[in-house]
Amino acid sequence: MNDYLKQILTDTLKTFDLDESVWPEIQVEKPRDPSHGDAATNLAMMLAKPLRNNPRKIAEELVDKLNYDPRKISAVDIAGPGFINFRFSENYLFDALSDILKEGENFGRSDEDAGKRILVEFVSANPTGPLTVGHGRNAVLGDTIARLFEWTGASVEREYYFNNAGRQMRVLGQSVQARYLQELGRDAEFPEGGYEGEYIRDIAHKLVEEHGDSLAEEADESVFKEKAESEIFRDIRQTLERMGIKMDSFFNEHELYENGAIDDVIRTLRDKELAYDHDGAIWFKTTQFGKDKDTVLVKSTGEPTYRLPDIAYHGNKLDRNYDLCIDVFGADHIDTYPDVLNGIKALGYDESKVDVLVYQFVSIVKDGKPYKMSTRKANFVTLDELMDEVGSDVTRFFFLMRSPSTHLEFDIAQAKEAGEKNPVFYLQYAHARIQSILRKVDEVAELTGSADLTQLTHESEIRLIKAMLEFPDMIQSAAQSKEPHRVINFLNSLASDFTTFYHDCRILGEDEKLMHARATLANAVAQVLANGLGILGISAPDRM
RNA sequence: GCGCCCGUAGCUCAAUUGGAUAGAGCAACUGCCUUCUAAGCAGUAGGUUACAGGUUCGAGUCCUGUCGGGCGUACCA
Numbered sequence: 001m002n003d004y005l006k007q008i009l010t011d012t013l014k015t016f017d018l019d020e021s022v023w024p025e026i027q028v029e030k031p032r033d034p035s036h037g038d039a040a041t042n043l044a045m046m047l048a049k050p051l052r053n054n055p056r057k058i059a060e061e062l063v064d065k066l067n068y069d070p071r072k073i074s075a076v077d078i079a080g081p082g083f084i085n086f087r088f089s090e091n092y093l094f095d096a097l098s099d100i101l102k103e104g105e106n107f108g109r110s111d112e113d114a115g116k117r118i119l120v121e122f123v124s125a126n127p128t129g130p131l132t133v134g135h136g137r138n139a140v141l142g143d144t145i146a147r148l149f150e151w152t153g154a155s156v157e158r159e160y161y162f163n164n165a166g167r168q169m170r171v172l173g174q175s176v177q178a179r180y181l182q183e184l185g186r187d188a189e190f191p192e193g194g195y196e197g198e199y200i201r202d203i204a205h206k207l208v209e210e211h212g213d214s215l216a217e218e219a220d221e222s223v224f225k226e227k228a229e230s231e232i233f234r235d236i237r238q239t240l241e242r243m244g245i246k247m248d249s250f251f252n253e254h255e256l257y258e259n260g261a262i263d264d265v266i267r268t269l270r271d272k273e274l275a276y277d278h279d280g281a282i283w284f285k286t287t288q289f290g291k292d293k294d295t296v297l298v299k300s301t302g303e304p305t306y307r308l309p310d311i312a313y314h315g316n317k318l319d320r321n322y323d324l325c326i327d328v329f330g331a332d333h334i335d336t337y338p339d340v341l342n343g344i345k346a347l348g349y350d351e352s353k354v355d356v357l358v359y360q361f362v363s364i365v366k367d368g369k370p371y372k373m374s375t376r377k378a379n380f381v382t383l384d385e386l387m388d389e390v391g392s393d394v395t396r397f398f399f400l401m402r403s404p405s406t407h408l409e410f411d412i413a414q415a416k417e418a419g420e421k422n423p424v425f426y427l428q429y430a431h432a433r434i435q436s437i438l439r440k441v442d443e444v445a446e447l448t449g450s451a452d453l454t455q456l457t458h459e460s461e462i463r464l465i466k467a468m469l470e471f472p473d474m475i476q477s478a479a480q481s482k483e484p485h486r487v488i489n490f491l492n493s494l495a496s497d498f499t500t501f502y503h504d505c506r507i508l509g510e511d512e513k514l515m516h517a518r519a520t521l522a523n524a525v526a527q528v529l530a531n532g533l534g535i536l537g538i539s540a541p542d543r544m
Numbered sequence: 545g546c547g548c549c550c551g552u553a554g555c556u557c558a559a560u561u562g563g564a565u566a567g568a569g570c571a572a573c574u575g576c577c578u579u580c581u582a583a584g585c586a587g588u589a590g591g592u593u594a595c596a597g598g599u600u601c602g603a604g605u606c607c608u609g610u611c612g613g614g615c616g617u618a619c620c621a
Contacts, residue, residue, distance in 0.1 A: 029560060029563085032559080040564090081602070083564070292546065296618085301619075330615090331616080332615060333621095334615070361614075401557085402557065407613095409557090414556090423570095426569090429584080432581075433581055489559090492568075502584085
């Protein structure tokens, strides 16, 4: 419809004495206030300057010359400072409603990004412990953005990047080793800054069961580290699966050392005089990109900092020919990704193909008080514990309901509350309620063929149809802006429109023609709710 | 000190990317179950969008400054 409006406005614009080069971009949007119509354009206001005329006068001329199809548009009028408002004809709305049902579970999909290959990298937690509520926002945002782009037609892959080498992991191995020896009743000193969580004891216990005391004389921690890694990764995968997240690949940083990518990065940066030696370390000239200081790429110990493999990793991703690589990062990485972008640009890649979603941190409220988490100190709430309490639907919903750019306050008590305080149920309830009605309709009547939709005349019926029509555009803008919470806002509003309809209009007990039309409408609403919940990875139950 | 993000109703947050009278949920108050699920609906109250300027037909949204909060500012990841 928007395309149609833009088209007829463009046609009208051609009749004006105005060079095409100064034409404003034609914008059509839905007015906030429904009394202003179904669509509006600010074109007359945009033309005020080039035409040197009063916007309302221009609007009058535009409307006068506008040639529109009355089967689609029932009224056009001018309001406010010069807005032109359009009202959709009912005929158009009814056609659109039957299209929704025809498209069914595909309603809302588009080919906006058809043919594009997109890689979403997310979670990417090193295997030092179970996934916590802190990781949850990353995991659910990444997965949902991937789903959104699947709906806009892209071919999407999900990747988990990790590093199983380095100091963190050594300390992890030492922690397990210490617990193993303690389990055998021997003296063992727990490492400084070791991982104190209960899961470390569980891993140690498993080692005792599998190997008895045969590992007691191991000189270093590597056996323990490997066991810890495989156990923790198994847990992580299970947790993700429980949340409906399936990774297509796990990328080990180690690969970048083996295939020489790391060395290549250093060599190229040196060639371009963007890297140099100083104090035994190798530095990246980030001052050239406007930073205060240069940045260390390789420490004097010979160990690279994480930036270097990050640059190599992004180069690797772009080598795999993705059209777009999306990274999902917490706010603590906000300062590091410009280095990565500058790095890959210096290597000759197109950095515009890397897109970073930075989300703000989750703060936990537990027992009404803020709760500070640390994996190492084992003050954390794991995602599994959370899902034990509230299930995956509520978990996903809470992480998605806020804009990524604002802090998310996760109130464990509120999430646990299965009742009215919990907003996810509102959506599921609307869906279940419709299914229940449709079951009853089936019992009382044998409805065949297509309904006579002209029976739908009530204000709340018309509003529902209009609301559903916005679904496809909403998905596109949610994907493009990487803001899944827009889907939730939309569904909340749709569910609310439905319950208004539910209270205004009965389905059962009306004559068969009207019942058929309303059942059709309700069916479409259920379909759109189910599609939207599907994008969010949340179930749409048939009964509650 | 410097960089990035944020500041909207008592609380948690929206606001169609610069549009018309800033909206929801929770909490408070008033009504509504003899009809399809009351996990619901209708209504009342609650605001100088932190503050001060600026840009323009038009600003919660953009620019500058001030105040307040978060994160970063490592040869940690």
